[in-house]
Amino acid sequence: MEKHTHSDQKIFSLAHLAVISVSGTDSAKFLQGQLTCDIYQLNANSASLAAFCNAKGRVITTLLVVATPTAFLLILPKNLLDKVINKLQMYVLRSAVKISANHENLHLLGLNFPFPAPDDPFRQQMGDTAIFIKHPATALRSWCLVDRQADISELTENTLSDSVVWAGLDISVGMPWFDISQSELYTPQMLNIDGLGGISFSKGCYTGQEIVARTHYLGKPKRSLFIAESPFNDTAAAGMTVVEAATRQAVGNVLSVGTSAGLSRLLLVLQKDGTHSDQLLLDDSQNTAITIVSPA
The missing domain is CATH 2.40.30.110 (Aminomethyltransferase beta-barrel domains)
Incomplete structure (x- = not known):
């Protein structure tokens, strides 16, 4: 992994976020029926913002959805982790899907130096032990998922910056993260998830889709x-x-x-x-x- 030494280059420990792993032969079909983004458009080069809604079209949580060869990884606010896992489990039924918290297997970092791939929002770059996802706000910021067994000493040789600072930077560019106190209060459009490319209006049905589509086609938030x-x-x-x-x-x-x-x-x-x-x-x-x- 390339070493970065410039004084303005910072690494953030994203302790306020968590990761859910969704795996199994039915995982893509399952998430397609739950999230606002089009899961089938994701690949090794492209992640997406998404909302997970209740039946009334209110956002339970916003998610950053990352496709890997073995599972979909869902990045979300940490204090919504248990609620979201429990809600997703309700819809599994007989599907061949496994849902689990995955933060024990991965380091989740925020990087503030040039992204190693084309400058497209939510562009994804996969390495041997790390996945980089381009932040939509600036070419100098990205999320990074690193295998906990990997040697990341080059990244973490200096004290990691506080996750509170990264959260403030996310707010300053309109990333609609929120905690459990604001869950199930707003539609995706109220949170600009459509403006960030996190809603597909051409995919099939998903939980809350009727309300989200009605707002888009027949009215406005x-x-x-x-x-x-x-x-x-x-x-x-x-x-x-x-x-x-x-x-x-x-x-x-x-x-x-x-x-x-x-x-x-x-x-x-x-x-x-x-x-x-x-x-x-x-x-x-x-x-x-x-x-x-x-x-x-």
């Missing part, structure tokens, strides 16, 4: 995702209400919170009626001012 920031606030939390400053009217909620460059970074799910163009506040004891950076 009433809320959408925005990237925001505020002065550092250690009390900001997912689920907090966002209000319009002048009227104190609720206009949305916080999806996730992180820290980057000394600021609190937030993903907000807001009403799509123009209210978000006004001054917004967190509905907390400090009335923390929020600045909208951009739509996600």
Whole structure:
């Protein structure tokens, strides 16, 4: 594995994420009936963002789906791991599918140096002991799955950067990760999963597909995702209400919170009626001012 020594090149331990392995002869068919992306379009060169929804079309979790020769690997927020495994198991029935947590067999790292493959979002590059997945935001970031039996001393000879920093960077570019408190509250379109290529509208049925398709073809989501920031606030939390400053009217909620460059970074799910163009506040004891950076 090539060694990187530039001072601005960093490696992040992604302790806030986990990996599920889905294997077996029916694994592709099974996931095709559960996730919003088209599993049959994935290969050794292409990963995908996806949503796993309930029957009402609300997102249980967002996932990064990676195809390997022996299994599909699902990267997701760690505190949703048990819930998602249990939900997936409910649909296995007689299918030849094995679902298990796989983080004990893999290192999950975030890399902040040039990606070793063409610069396409979610581009995948497989090596002998590692899989690299291109981050959609920048050519300098990628996820890396490494076999725990591999020697990764060249990558980890320096202290790994905090996963909180990587999470903040993900928020600042609109990656719609969220924790268990926000599970089953939003449709995929409210989280911009369609904008990130994570929904196929031409594949067959999957759990929640009717609601997701109806929103796409017959209407539009009433809320959408925005990237925001505020002065550092250690009390900001997912689920907090966002209000319009002048009227104190609720206009949305916080999806996730992180820290980057000394600021609190937030993903907000807001009403799509123009209210978000006004001054917004967190509905907390400090009335923390929020600045909208951009739509996600």
